[in-house]
Amino acid sequence: MRAIMKVTPDEARDIVIDGGNEGVCIECGAEAYGVEPDAEGYQCESCGEQSVMGLENALFAGHIQIEEDGEVFEV
Numbered sequence: 030m031r032a033i034m035k036v037t038p039d040e041a042r043d044i045v046i047d048g049g050n051e052g053v054c055i056e057c058g059a060e061a062y063g064v065e066p067d068a069e070g071y072q073c074e075s076c077g078e079q080s081v082m083g084l085e086n087a088l089f090a091g092h093i094q095i096e097e098d099g100e101v102f103e104v
Contacts, residue, residue, distance in 0.1 A: 032091070032092060032093060032094035033053060033054075033055055033058045033087075033092050033093070034058070034087070034092070034093045034094070035093070035094045035096055036088075036093055036095055036096075037095070037096070037097050038095055038097055038102060041088060041093070041095045041102075044066075044084045044085055044088055044093075045085055045088070048066045048085065049066065049084065050062060050063055050064055050065070051064060051083075051084050052064030052068055052081045052082055052083045052087070053081065053082060053084060053087050053092070053093070054073040054075060054076060054078065054080050054081050054082075055080045055081075055082055055087065055092050056073065056076055056078045056080040057073060057075050057076040057078070057080075059073055059074070059075035059076065061073065061081045064081060064082075064083050064084075065083050066083040066084065066085035066086060067083050067085060067086050068081065068082060068083040068086060069082050069083075069086060070082075
């Protein structure tokens with residue numbers, strides 16, 4: 030699976046703890062707003078695909094890679 034985003038461990042922690050309303054399209058990588066943390070299949074405003082996931086869900090699904098100083102961490 031190809032990671033569409035890379036975050037630090039601190040950013041990953043913030044995604045999980047804060048939840049937020051941000052998402053990411055797993056097809057084109059566009060950021061999305063107004064998205065629940067566990068969302069799946071929302072329509073992307075950039076590419077039109079039903080591929081937007083909440084950041085928390087994308088993190089646990091492996092679409093967001095956690096790395097620090099070149100070291101990759103598995104979720």
